[in-house]
Amino acid sequence: MKSLSELQELKEKTLQEINLRMQNGGTKIVVCMGTCGIAAGARETMRAIVAELKNKNVNYASVLLSGCDGNCEEEPVVKVIEPTGEETVYVHVDTEGGKRIVNEHVIAHKVVDGMTR
Amino acid sequence: MDMYRAHVLVCCGTGCTSSKSPQIIDSMEKLLAENGLETEVKVVKTGCFGLCARGPIVVVYPEGIMYTHVDLSDVKEIVEEHFLKGRVVKRLVASDEDSAEIAHSIQNLGFFKKQMRIALRNCGMINPENIDEYIAHDGYAALGKCLTAMTPQEVIDEVSKSQLRGRGGAGFPTGRKWSFAAQSKGDIKYVCCNADEGDPGAFMDRSILEGDPHSVLEAMAIAGYAIGSNQGYIYIRAEYPIAVERLRIAIAQAKEYGLLGNNIFGTDFSFDIELRLGAGAFVCGEETALMVSIEGNRGEPRTRPPFPAVKGLWGKPTILNNVETYANIPMILLKGADWFTTIGTEKSKGTKVFALGGKINNTGLVEVPMGTTLREIIEEIGGGIPHGKKFKAAQTGGPSGGCIPAELIDTPIDYDSLTAIGAMMGSGGLIVMDEDNCMVDIAKFFLEFTVDESCGKCSPCRIGTKRMHEILEKITKGQGELSDIDKLEDLCNTIKIAALCGLGQTAPNPILSTLRYFKQEYLEHIVNKRCPAGVCKDLLSYIIMPDQCKGCGICAKQCPVGAISGEKKSAHVIDQSKCIKCGVCMSKCPFKAIKR
Numbered sequence: 001m002k003s004l005s006e007l008q009e010l011k012e013k014t015l016q017e018i019n020l021r022m023q024n025g026g027t028k029i030v031v032c033m034g035t036c037g038i039a040a041g042a043r044e045t046m047r048a049i050v051a052e053l054k055n056k057n058v059n060y061a062s063v064l065l066s067g068c069d070g071n072c073e074e075e076p077v078v079k080v081i082e083p084t085g086e087e088t089v090y091v092h093v094d095t096e097g098g099k100r101i102v103n104e105h106v107i108a109h110k111v112v113d114g115m116t117r
Numbered sequence: 118m119d120m121y122r123a124h125v126l127v128c129c130g131t132g133c134t135s136s137k138s139p140q141i142i143d144s145m146e147k148l149l150a151e152n153g154l155e156t157e158v159k160v161v162k163t164g165c166f167g168l169c170a171r172g173p174i175v176v177v178y179p180e181g182i183m184y185t186h187v188d189l190s191d192v193k194e195i196v197e198e199h200f201l202k203g204r205v206v207k208r209l210v211a212s213d214e215d216s217a218e219i220a221h222s223i224q225n226l227g228f229f230k231k232q233m234r235i236a237l238r239n240c241g242m243i244n245p246e247n248i249d250e251y252i253a254h255d256g257y258a259a260l261g262k263c264l265t266a267m268t269p270q271e272v273i274d275e276v277s278k279s280q281l282r283g284r285g286g287a288g289f290p291t292g293r294k295w296s297f298a299a300q301s302k303g304d305i306k307y308v309c310c311n312a313d314e315g316d317p318g319a320f321m322d323r324s325i326l327e328g329d330p331h332s333v334l335e336a337m338a339i340a341g342y343a344i345g346s347n348q349g350y351i352y353i354r355a356e357y358p359i360a361v362e363r364l365r366i367a368i369a370q371a372k373e374y375g376l377l378g379n380n381i382f383g384t385d386f387s388f389d390i391e392l393r394l395g396a397g398a399f400v401c402g403e404e405t406a407l408m409v410s411i412e413g414n415r416g417e418p419r420t421r422p423p424f425p426a427v428k429g430l431w432g433k434p435t436i437l438n439n440v441e442t443y444a445n446i447p448m449i450l451l452k453g454a455d456w457f458t459t460i461g462t463e464k465s466k467g468t469k470v471f472a473l474g475g476k477i478n479n480t481g482l483v484e485v486p487m488g489t490t491l492r493e494i495i496e497e498i499g500g501g502i503p504h505g506k507k508f509k510a511a512q513t514g515g516p517s518g519g520c521i522p523a524e525l526i527d528t529p530i531d532y533d534s535l536t537a538i539g540a541m542m543g544s545g546g547l548i549v550m551d552e553d554n555c556m557v558d559i560a561k562f563f564l565e566f567t568v569d570e571s572c573g574k575c576s577p578c579r580i581g582t583k584r585m586h587e588i589l590e591k592i593t594k595g596q597g598e599l600s601d602i603d604k605l606e607d608l609c610n611t612i613k614i615a616a617l618c619g620l621g622q623t624a625p626n627p628i629l630s631t632l633r634y635f636k637q638e639y640l641e642h643i644v645n646k647r648c649p650a651g652v653c654k655d656l657l658s659y660i661i662m663p664d665q666c667k668g669c670g671i672c673a674k675q676c677p678v679g680a681i682s683g684e685k686k687s688a689h690v691i692d693q694s695k696c697i698k699c700g701v702c703m704s705k706c707p708f709k710a711i712k713r
């Protein structure tokens with residue numbers, strides 16, 4: 001390492017990796033992971049969301065799991081909670097839907113058409 | 118780069134390590150793999166979170182949920198419930214004693230609320246064995262700033278302006294120390310770090326080195342640049358194997374990245390750091406003895422002046438700072454002295470780390486702004502005294518320090534307030550005592566320590582501490598006379614001024630301060646041959662009240678030396694010649710018929 005800019009580069013790269021420890025209140029993407037969710041493919045959806053966040057270098061959103069919230073027939077259910085507390089619930093989210101949530105909602109700040117209740 | 122959705126931070130400080138946190142990590146990694154979660158959830162080993170009383174500690178992010186008292190057998194449940202299904206394992210989540218609700222984030226815990234972390238900023242946040250994580254938290258940015266945008270004099274000025282005072286005990290202004298060494302003429306100069314930490318009950322420096330070793334390395338390089346030195350030494354006791362190991366890893370990583378070594382950041386500044394292991398003698402924490410010990414000789418102090426800034430290690434200008442002092446330096450240079458001086462009191466800026474121990478619920482490591490009161494530390498952060506007992510006094514500064522009695526619990530903790538009441542800041546050991554502690558016994562405990570640790574070079578310390586200890590022993594055995602108090606005071610005042618180094622000069626402090634606040638307790642021992650706290654065994658006897666004894670025989674069964682006898686259903690008696698005064702009978706008697 002021979003310059004400050006190299007240090008800065010390394011800092012930013014690692015920060016992306018450990019950002020989720022900072023608790024700095026970014027967007028939360030909550031994937032319901034009850035038995036019903038898992039059976040409906042919630043794990044694959046969740047993995048697609050994490051991968052897409054990485055692809056797009058998003059470091060202000062975190063992925064959380066929760067238990068079933070009672071609407072088993074709508075699984076996989078994904079909730080997006082903005083830092084403001086505003087909550088959007090998406091239902092029947094497959095891997096493609098997961099990617100759309102990242103691109104359209106988390107990055108472009110628009111509610112994804114046709115996936116809400 | 119790997120992207121995980123969750124990080125599990127497992128404390129691998131000394132406390133949690135001895136309660137099996139490394140095995141918890143192994144088991145967790147195995148179970149994560151079995152459940153196909155190894156690419157989603159990352160396990161990170163960290164330094165101390167501070168809540169040592171409730172270790173092993175595991176913190177899960179992004180939620181910030183803190184699990185406490187985690188047992189190996191709990192790992193399966195955490196993995197299968199929390200990591201696989203998102204269901205928090207409620208029974209293990211940290212909560213405040215007085216709150217039925219679980220804390221949904223580590224930040225909401227009472228233990229953390231009043232704390233402010235500067236020196237401990239990265240402890241429990243990063244993997245201390247991964248330099249990248251330190252860099253992500255602005256690590257080495259202060260060094261970069263100094264080398265590329267500041268002159269050595271500007272660095273010293275900034276440190277002086279911050280009014281940072283040494284955290285190793287004496288509270289000497291760090292900027293002034295650096296400035297003296299910078300002014301000293303010499304081709305070779307040295308930067309030393311004092312990681313001897315000999316004060317019994319103190320573990321601040323150890324935890325910083327275990328949790329964030331790079332912050333000390335970075336600060337030493339900054340000090341080297343400021344005073345014109347290319348070589349640093351860390352003097353650390355061999356009894357701290359985890360800290361030594363992490364320092365070794367940190368030094369190797371910093372060298373690999375070129376953050377230590379030649380031409381750092383492409384400038385013409387070069388700096389290297391080596392470790393020197395001490396054998397764990399208290400006197401080797403004293404600056405002149407420490408340097409003699411680094412040179413390979415027997416650790417004995419010498420008179421000052423000349424001060425180390427003029428003539429230190431191998432006769433060259435040297436600065437010595439404490440671990441915690443160094444840990445503050447990068448933040449001061451990054452955020453500026455003006456930021457630092459907003460924290461703390463008029464003459465004591467910044468924060469202080471304390472190792473809370475003794476009769477306190479949250480035994481552990483805390484960092485608070487200077488000026489926080491003892492009450493806030495004990496009642497709010499420390500969670501109060503166990504078993505509803507009454508707070509009696511707190512000892513700061515260990516064997517060199519003094520006690521703060523209950524009536525002064527609202528004293529703000531800063532250098533000058535503590536000195537004014539006959540205690541001292543010390544390096545940060547804070548031992549809490551309750552009504553069951555005898556203050557004469559406490560003074561005797563510390564004197565026993567100084568007698569053992571006196572190097573023997575000067576007679577006031579070698580002989581004087583021994584005489585003081587003998588008098589205290591006499592008093593606790595019930596053989597004290599009133600004149601002993603005068604003798605003690607006389608010895609204390611003489612040794613204070615006549616001893617060669619700080620060890621002897623401060624050795625009388627525990628006696629002077631207990632005499633100042635608890636003279637009555639000394640008099641009880643001497644005049645009435647009584648130990649009010651019931652600690653001094655020679656002044657104690659256990660007696661069974663015949664009218665209250667129902668003759669159940671429980672005490673006789675429990676007595677480890679068979680000193681209790683009696684017929685069933687009639688009053689028992691204790692044979693005083695056999696009794697070892699362990700107190701088991703009293704604690705087991707269902708009728709409270711045994712008195713002390």
Ligand SMILES: Cc1cc2nc3c(=O)[nH]c(=O)nc-3n(C[C@H](O)[C@H](O)[C@H](O)COP(=O)(O)O)c2cc1C
Nearest residue numbers: 283284285311314315402403404438439442619620
């Ligand atoms: C007997 C004795 C033991 C000491 N032990 C330590 C110690 O363990 N750690 C420490 O930092 N300072 C210790 N000191 C204080 C050092 O001599 C010195 O003042 C300090 O390391 C300077 O660093 P600072 O200005 O950053 O506090 C001790 C002093 C005496 C007299």
